[in-house]
Amino acid sequence: MYGITRRSLTIALIFTGLSALATYAALIALGPDWARYLPASCTATHCFCEFPRPGALVVQPAATWSSFAYVLVGWLMIGSAGAFGAAGAREAGSAMPPLAMRALGVTAIIVGVGSALMHATLTLWGQFLDVVGMYLIGSFELVWALARWRRIREGRAIALFAxxxxxxxxxxxxxxxxxRWLFAVLLLVAICVELVFARPLRPGVRLRLFLYGLxxxxxxxxxxxxxxNGTLCAPHSLVQGHAVWHLLGALSLWLLFAYYRSERAVPQGTGPV
Incomplete structure (x- = not known):
């Protein structure tokens, strides 16, 4: 699907498993007494439906492990840049540079690991890492749209992103x-800039992929x-709405990546930055 080969999927699954093991090792080193850390701000009200398991190494298992859907997507993006050999090489004719593919892939991995640490610990530092990942994604989308619209060169785009x-x-x-409100505003601005200003300048881009992602x-x-708000809630179940949010969010991110990659390269001097 959209450039995923059996080889690239297998390798991405292996690296996702290794990422999960590394995260679990970090949790063992830091926990399981999460009460000795400052709690996430959501604990003052309600940290989603899933019941926090007191004293557990992984406080919200469904939300924690579903976060690795982002990690899988990230490794698939990195594989699409050719990191896994010829079978995973980027699509011929794509205007998206391998560096941008890898950058978005690493960002997706950060999102997944940050989200996992947040839900595993419900600590303030976990929440911080979770939100940082969200900001990285929103910033990439906005800068990638601005770079296409204003024809910003790669070096300046990286500086703007940073x-x-x-x-x-x-x-x-x-x-x-x-x-949350800041992330929502960032994402809405990025979507508007992409659809109104950047998309018309992307030759051959498949708009339907972007719309499916939305x-x-x-x-x-x-x-x-x-x-x-508790409308769809079974606190002790492993089937959680927030876990579904993670899975659909990862799918949306992959479709966004496929949209970017569908842009066709044009002769030098008129193509993408």
Whole structure:
């Protein structure tokens, strides 16, 4: 599906498993007494439907392990850049540079590991890592759209991406209570800039992939709300709405990547930055 070969999928699954083992080892080293750390801000109200297991190494297992869907997607992106050999090489004629593929892949991995640490510990530092990953994704989408629209060269785009991430992380430190609203605004701006200004400048791009990704994210957000307010909630079940949110979010991110990769390369001087 969209460039996934059996070889690249197998290797991505292996690396995802190794990432999960490394995360589990980190949890063993840091826990399981998560009460000695500052709690996540959501614990003052409600950290989603899944019941937190007191004294457990992994406090919310469904939400924790479903986060590795992002890690799998990230390794698939890295494989698409040719990291797994010729069988995983990037699609012929794609305008998306391998460096951008790898950058988005690493970002997806950070999102997944950060989310896993947040739900495994329900600590403030876990929440921080979780939100940082979300900001990285939103920043990449916005900068990649701006770079295409304003024809910003690669070096300047990287500097802009780094600067935006620094500003967002600083805001997360000084005003953590606005983290969700800030991420929503960042994502909406990125979507608007992409659809209105960047997309018309992407030759051959498959818009339906972007729209499918938006649909998956919209469904995921509805499930997130139903899980958060307790409408769709079975606290002790391993089937959790927030876990579905992770799975659909990872699917949405892969479709976004496929959309970017569908852009066709054009002669030098008129193509993408």
């Amino acid at each position: 600067s935006l991430c620094v500003v967002l992380i600083a805001l997360l430190i000084v005003a953590p209570e606005v983290r 649909l998956a994210m919209t469904v995921a957000f509805v499930i997130w709300i139903l899980d958060q």
